[in-house]
Amino acid sequence: MMREFEIERQFDIKIEVLKANKGVYYLKTNKGERCLKKINYGPQKLLFVYGAKEHLIKNGFDRVDRYFLNTEGEPYALVNEDLYTLSEWLEGRECDFHNIEEVKIAAKTLAIMHEASKGYDPPDNSKLKTDLGRWTHLMAKRIKSLDKMRDMIRKKSVKSDFDMIYLTSMEFYKDIGKKALTTLEGSNYYELCAAADQEKSFCHHDYTYHNIVLNKNNDVHVIDFDYCKREVRTFDISNFMIKVLKRVDWNMDFAKAIVQSYNSVSILSNEEMEVLYAYLQFPQRYWRLANRYYYNEVNWGQGTFATKLQGMINEQEKFLKLLGDFKEEYKL
Incomplete structure (x- = not known):
């Protein structure tokens, strides 16, 4: 529960539902549906990824899983040495490569x-x-x-x-x-x-x-x-x-x-x-x-x-x- 509490605190949300889903977590929160993901690399690398997505959005390509910022303005939550990102939950299906x-x-x-x-x-x-x-x-x-x-x-x-x-x-x-x-x-x-x-x-x-x-x-x-x-x-x-x-x-x-x-x-x-x-x-x-x-x-x-x-x-x-x-x- 410590993790959920810290995620709520750092991202200023209330989690109503949390479910594991294909390597990420589906969250239903007081601010809408979210995707929570544990990151297996460090904050410097994550900032490169965050910056890349923000750059695409700025250049008109906004169809990405944009990160939400924590209360400190960082694109992650730090819980016991682990990094977590929060993005919008995107509804849809995977691309069919046979089509x-x-x-x-x-x-x-x-x-x-x-x-x-x-x-x-x-x-x-x-x-x-x-x-x-x-x-x-x-x-x-x-x-x-x-x-x-x-x-x-x-x-x-x-x-x-x-x-x-x-x-x-x-x-x-x-x-x-x-x-x-x-x-x-x-x-x-x-x-x-x-x-x-x-x-x-x-x-x-x-x-x-x-x-x-x-x-x-x-x-x-x-x-x-x-x-x-x-x-x-x-x-x-x-x-x-x-x-x-x-x-x-x-x-x-x-x-x-x-x-x-x-x-x-x-x-x-x-x-x-x-x-x-x-x-x-x-x-x-x-x-x-x-x-x-x-x-x-x-x-x-x-x-x-x-x-x-x-x-x-x-x-x-x-x-x-x-x-x-x-x-x-x-x-x-």
């Missing part, structure tokens, strides 16, 4: 958000989050780690199903990882990073179905900016595209619809398309799954890991076909 019309709306919204992000100067006491210029290094490091994980398996006397699938598939993904790195190194990546740094824009960094909320009029709210940072916009686009495409069998029509809808707001240059292609090529999902398995990042069952890995391998041909079609379509 091409909703995917188009989401792509267009992403472009509007990127445009509104330009010119962001983070608050003085915040921590600047940036991945600009890091991706050649990150790709090279992740390609090397594929070898490291293979060597870990070779030392095991008893090998799991996941180990065996990994051993037979790793070279394929390492090869396309190297191709992605070559694409990125041969592109204007660093110039685009310098331009993004100069225009002071940022990316959402987790633009996926559960963070894109549509109401009954199909108006979109973008929520959960916890990972937002300075980054080239093609990272957000590729991340979003992969999350859509893996659900629709790597359907090129969806890929084209995303690019077209984004371009209807803000046109991607040929240089950006090349970087986008490098991100699409890179086997990020494969690396992440293996990394989670070998470094115990997620407590899934053994079977779940092996099934996910096998599912990814079963898509290889469709994935390669999409890359080929994309390259041809955009003359890369």
Whole structure:
């Protein structure tokens, strides 16, 4: 109860109902419905996120989960070393990535958000989050780690199903990882990073179905900016595209619809398309799954890991076909 009392006191509200809901809390208060969220990072990072949302609102993109301020004017409550944020409870449903019309709306919204992000100067006491210029290094490091994980398996006397699938598939993904790195190194990546740094824009960094909320009029709210940072916009686009495409069998029509809808707001240059292609090529999902398995990042069952890995391998041909079609379509 201490927590509820402190939340009430610091945000000057009275909580009538509190319910856990998908990693956050639904609150019914004397001032309306609210979303309470426990934050797993520090106040300086949170101030960067808060400032980013306020910047978007100031630039006309107000469909975000805006933070309420506490009685001291800070966007959080501090309870026993834990940080909590309070925002409006947004009614709506998650974006359906199988529905091409909703995917188009989401792509267009992403472009509007990127445009509104330009010119962001983070608050003085915040921590600047940036991945600009890091991706050649990150790709090279992740390609090397594929070898490291293979060597870990070779030392095991008893090998799991996941180990065996990994051993037979790793070279394929390492090869396309190297191709992605070559694409990125041969592109204007660093110039685009310098331009993004100069225009002071940022990316959402987790633009996926559960963070894109549509109401009954199909108006979109973008929520959960916890990972937002300075980054080239093609990272957000590729991340979003992969999350859509893996659900629709790597359907090129969806890929084209995303690019077209984004371009209807803000046109991607040929240089950006090349970087986008490098991100699409890179086997990020494969690396992440293996990394989670070998470094115990997620407590899934053994079977779940092996099934996910096998599912990814079963898509290889469709994935390669999409890359080929994309390259041809955009003359890369």
